[in-house]
Amino acid sequence: MAEMTDEEKKAQRAKDLANESKSAKAQLKQCDRQLAMVFDLNKCLGCQTCTIACKTLWTRDEGMEYQWWATVNTQPGKGTPRDWQQMGGGFRGEEPRAGQLPSKRDFGEAWDFNYEEVFYGGKGNAAHLKPSGEPDWGPNWDEDQGGGKYPNSFYFYLPRICNHCTNPACLEACPRNAIYKRKEDGIVLISQDKCKGYRFCMEACPYKKIYFNHVTQTSQKCIFCYPRIEKGVANACARQCPGRLRFVGYLDDESGPIFKLVKKWKVALPLHPDRGTQPNIYYVPPISPPRIDEQGNLDLAKPRIPTDYLKFLFGDEVEPALEILNAEMAKTKAGGKSEILDTLIVYEWKSLFGPFTTDPSTIAPRSA
């Protein structure tokens, strides 16, 4: 056999290295079960209780001021970070796709308020509570702006957390293999010991759900409340949600609402499935209110929320999903029963949480 030239040797070596890294990544992605959530967008009231629940529990340290692992944005809108849907990332087929790094300004810097002056400075009646400077962006800055034209204006809320993807773009991007899926439940975590703050993950995540902490100089993100999960307690954002719209559980639990909504009835869909990461947060798409025609009469021919917009968010599967939901609603209107709607109504609060129904107040605090 002919000797390999230097060029051939280099190419062969590059191939070997790529294969090594591929098998390392395959191991990091491997998991026995997958935790998932379903968010019912017809019930989200935009109250931001989930946002604050997460903030107070996980992101209060210095360096985390601008981090909001749970966000709720008004749609249509620019979202958080601003214009994240135009920032690339994810995959095209198998090939990773370049993405941008959002700046803190894009996320919305944490504002400083004049609490001191208003609450403790004796000027409570004279001074207004306000942020210092002139902020021009923040999370959900375009709140309730929405889309459409009066009288057919519309908006809905889109709560987002890390999708704990089956094929995480962040994991794929990390040159240090610092990102992994937990074997037992598929939660995606960034090892804070291994992470060196290179932020390729932040570029690569098409959902822009990774945050750089300038104090620890590492990347951080939603941890799916794994310390709670390990104690049988549902995620803070889910448990605190007054709208009863965040279901938590294992995707393969055929008796649970998540399996039924996602796999059996197919009324819950991932966000931007075209980005190729196979998210594990699923959404029940919003059902439109009726349109109003020029004479002021109800026009049932077309939905008020343009189907193309929902397809942009949830892919083509959103049409059959909405058909199913509308048919179920018609069924109950006619006096029938709907298992799907009963599931989505959530008569029993704890039925949201699968096996994670433990009351956190019954758990002994961590010893210092």
Add this chain to the structure above:
Amino acid sequence: MQCTKVSGSAEQLLDPAAAAWAGVPAEALTMAATPLANQPSEYIKASRDEKQIGKCRTLNVQSAHNGTEVFFRLSWGDESENDKEVTDTNMFPDGCGVLLPIGGGDAPIEEMGSKDVGVNAWFWRANYKPDEARNTFAHGLGSTEFSKTSSIRARGAWQQGVWTVVFTRPLSVPELEKEAVQLAAGKSVKVGFAVWEGGSGERAGVKSFSKEWRDLVLDA
């Protein structure tokens, strides 16, 4: 490459502008992009163009020792100083590094060593505290670890579009036996260099490097 015997103290020579450096020969090394094909991330490969990587194309290197400490003085052109503080998500610091195989073995320079032959990298970044430098060691791409302690000090100064960074360390560091190279007067070791241009988003394996090992001969 010669590591010239000098008589200055570490404190004197750590100053990038020290007069003592005028007497130490400088070598201009041609730098190149690290090969994209070897990057340990399909994302990095797919999202970057090798022609755009490795902003630093020439690195001037001087090396000296005073019998107890060794010094490297690196300087290169860089129009922007990035950054003393990395406060935003899209900021990356400039940086440079000195790479030496541990135990003198023949480790592949473009792969940060191998499973069998470790490499020792001395690492300085513009956002490090004054005089801070880190000792890192690696056994292959993407495996770099920081040592718990570092006997290395470094001082950098950016002036009129030129970075000058001086590294210093005791010749021998018995406390870091497995994680650092041991040097001695009269000895010869292999050495390589890397530069990161933070303003262009260079970090991790996205950098310029000196392509091949040089033999560094320490004056007796």
